[in-house]
Amino acid sequence: MLGGGASGLAAALAAARSGARTLLVEAGTIIGGELLTGMAIDGALNGRGQWVVGGVARELFDECERLGGYVGALCDWRLIWYVCVDPEVMKLAVYRLLSRYKVDLLLHTFATGATARNGQVASLHVLNKRGPMELKAKVYIDCSGDGDLAMMAGATALPAEARHPGLQPVSIMFRMAGVDTQALTDFVRRHPENCALGESDAIRGGRTDQECADEIHRQGQPSVFFKSGGPLLKGAIERGEMYPTALIMIQPTSTKRREVCLNSTRIGGVDGTDADSLSAAMGQLLDQVWQCAEIAKAGSRLRRRSLQRRGKPRRYP
Numbered sequence: 001m002l003g004g005g006a007s008g009l010a011a012a013l014a015a016a017r018s019g020a021r022t023l024l025v026e027a028g029t030i031i032g033g034e035l036l037t038g039m040a041i042d043g044a045l046n047g048r049g050q051w052v053v054g055g056v057a058r059e060l061f062d063e064c065e066r067l068g069g070y071v072g073a074l075c076d077w078r079l080i081w082y083v084c085v086d087p088e089v090m091k092l093a094v095y096r097l098l099s100r101y102k103v104d105l106l107l108h109t110f111a112t113g114a115t116a117r118n119g120q121v122a123s124l125h126v127l128n129k130r131g132p133m134e135l136k137a138k139v140y141i142d143c144s145g146d147g148d149l150a151m152m153a154g155a156t157a158l159p160a161e162a163r164h165p166g167l168q169p170v171s172i173m174f175r176m177a178g179v180d181t182q183a184l185t186d187f188v189r190r191h192p193e194n195c196a197l198g199e200s201d202a203i204r205g206g207r208t209d210q211e212c213a214d215e216i217h218r219q220g221q222p223s224v225f226f227k228s229g230g231p232l233l234k235g236a237i238e239r240g241e242m243y244p245t246a247l248i249m250i251q252p253t254s255t256k257r258r259e260v261c262l263n264s265t266r267i268g269g270v271d272g273t274d275a276d277s278l279s280a281a282m283g284q285l286l287d288q289v290w291q292c293a294e295i296a297k298a299g300s301r302l303r304r305r306s307l308q309r310r311g312k313p314r315r316y317p
């Protein structure tokens with residue numbers, strides 16, 4: 001298996017569980033990829049909140065739950081249902097499963113090429129600090145996220161720009177701890193005009209925006225998408241305090257740490273397979289993380305002042 005993101009992990013666990021001797025090759029330092037960022041996991045439930053996946057995904061969630069790091073299946077009352085877990089616990093859950101099914105790992109190892117014979121992959125060339133190596137297997141699975149193995153074995157693809165003019169913006173997730181999540185859901189209920197709500201009819205189910213916001217509040221978890229068209233974000237973007245973005249997506253990662261994951265940063269026109277372009281984007285993305293965090297903190301200070309004006313007790317440190 002080339003690539004230790006979510007797909008490589010699932011493929012490796014499924015192969016090993018079926019009795020195949022399995023090697024998972026990963027350029028990075030750890031297996032899990034985006035599963036470890038705190039991003040909520042889409043696609044495990046349908047729009048009605050019914051589970052539609054089992055297998056490896058459920059095993060992983062169960063392991064997170066045993067370790068106390070399962071937040072739950074939540075609805076954003078905008079578009080979908082998803083599964084929220086503590087990414088720090090997920091790191092361990094991933095390793096427990098890899099070791100349970102005896103998957104061999106080769107981390108810090110970059111695939112540089114492949115040999116193909118009669119249209120089939122015959123070997124994979126990798127490089128790590130020990131030097132170059134050639135790996136041979138009965139079956140190769142490309143989980144590189146970029147189709148690297150297929151391309152190295154001679155497959156052709158259209159340039160990214162031709163396939164997707166404008167390219168999807170690149171972004172990075174970040175997490176904030178010590179968030180007063182009760183105050184956040186209170187704010188959502190009082191100011192639904194700031195939130196992206198009911199974009200899917202299946203989710204909305206005839207509810208008004210206010211009723212969707214009430215559902216978020218009832219759900220009791222900081223699971224909300226602030227939209228750029230709402231007064232809070234629109235004003236910040238117009239004043240130049242915030243980079244142009246469509247949404248700030250907030251999802252819970254740990255109830256104990258009162259921690260949330262934020263997905264909002266974005267830079268357009270970057271080809272994710274081009275190292276120069278990606279390297280240049282990183283500094284700008286980190287600036288955006290800082291700006292977004294400042295806006296989130298400013299929002300909570302505004303609420304604190306308004307509570308003080310109304311003579312309510314301070315609930316913020």
Ligand SMILES: Cc1cc2nc3c(=O)[nH]c(=O)nc-3n(C[C@H](O)[C@H](O)[C@H](O)COP(=O)(O)OP(=O)(O)OC[C@H]3O[C@@H](n4cnc5c(N)ncnc54)[C@H](O)[C@@H]3O)c2cc1C
Binds near residue numbers: 006042043111146
């Ligand atoms: C901005 C954004 C937001 C998203 N939001 C969500 C969300 O909210 N919820 C959700 O469920 N999904 C979301 N997704 C989608 C989700 O992140 C991806 O579908 C998923 O991570 C893809 O997993 P993967 O294993 O196929 O690829 P990747 O996660 O890209 O994993 C590929 C792995 O292969 C390794 N690799 C690559 N090339 C080589 C090589 N040559 N040699 C060795 N190793 C290599 C990489 O280091 C990496 O670990 C989002 C994606 C983006 C970009």
